Amino acid sequence: MSEQHPILAAAPHSTAAYRDAIAQSSEAVVQWLQQPEMYQGKSVAALRDRIELAFTAGGLGNAAAIERAVEFFLKDSLSVHHPQCVAHLHCPSLVISQAAEVLINATNQSMDSWDQSPSATLMEMKLIAWLRERAGFAAGDAGVFTSGGTQSNLMGLMLARDAFFARQGHSVQQDGLTGDLRKLTVFCSEQAHFSVQKNMALLGLGYRSVTQVKCDAVGRMDVADLTAKLAQARDNGDRVLAIVATAGTTDAGAIDPLREIASLAQQHQIWLHVDAAWGGALLLSAQYRHLLDGLDQVDSITLDFHKQFFQTISCGAFLLKDARHYELMRYQAAYLNSEFDEAQGVPNLVSKSLQTTRRFDALKLWMGLEALGEERYAAIIDHGVNLAQQVAAWIAHQPALELVMTPQLASVLFRYRPTDFTGDHAALGLLNQHIGDALLDAGRANVGVTEQRGVTCLKMTLLNPTVTLEDIQRLLALVISTGEGLPR
């Protein structure tokens, strides 16, 4: 039987239903956490056949809907907390982040205007101010929480584009793009995240507007190539809107030489955006903060807390060095962020965001920082980086494995390469691809498959702070035995 009044409110039947639904759901999660498998190993076809929506005339009621979610969703979810779930920058989450979600969801504040999220608006602004300080930016609160790295990168690229046009006296916001658009370009390394390309297409300039700069042997932007390409662009009459540096490339975790790139960007008066979606975690690191040297010299920064900050999805931020650039995206809506409000100093964060309705995801980081404190947060971040180094050292002594690149953050790129392998480069790549697929199909492990410098290899992203070297040695033994069992 469905509830008569399904809305969360003060009425006793509502709060009782809320308690029951939350208790049933959290108990189901506790049960799910006990599942030994990383994944039940169902194929696409098997899952597709199993899953169906039951939208009935009378409704099933909360308890039955939760039971069905357990059956169709939870049981066949990937266990992101499992030690053998290492394919992506996809973190297990903090317990406190779960508690924050309860508060965020129940209150359903919307961050677009003060009158929809009063305390939340101020907490987000204070957290942005704190993050700015950590990054080395001047005091202020220019920045906003975002859905993640892709959106933060979009904000950086959009403001860079519009600031470029504004310097020529043209408002893209008012009048759209103008001039010979084929002359416009942004620079990033060949290892930068694909959201640079996607965002440039979205910004009306296409994938072709992205100029890729070469990387060195460990995947960092090659400053000599950047210098040469900037000179070439000037000679061609190309107009460089932005340089995007990466602090933590998706596969290798490479951090571009930020200080040197910042000095070139300043020299050429080019906007420098840093995609620190992954490496931004080092802002909290005890051992590795120095790797972000130069971050204070840039115009805008992407941070992502649903990576190595261990927050639930989604939770990201965008930091803007000079608050005046926010004028480039201001839109005054009488019902949300009126001039009247703003003249009285009422903060409506819609003015700083591409989104309108927006979750209070900042609470997760806020509560995480308070609950863990500086030392514990640093320890769980540093664990992954240290573990990657230990794993790499171990792999170097395994005859059937080959390290493909020296780890920089918490990822290890390697491949299975038995000593008696006689096939060619492509066959070895395919064998590694098949190992990755076989492990997931069997529900045993999720190991990434990627390509680095033309080599198809496997990737472990070792974010999980509860995982040990022994866990990874077991996983690698599984990689080897899986490889041995496959046809060559």
Ligand SMILES: Cc1ncc(COP(=O)(O)O)c(C=O)c1O
């Ligand atoms: C370097 C980098 N930037 C941006 C992103 C995109 O972040 P999101 O998935 O939060 O949009 C990723 C995702 O892995 C990334 O690795």
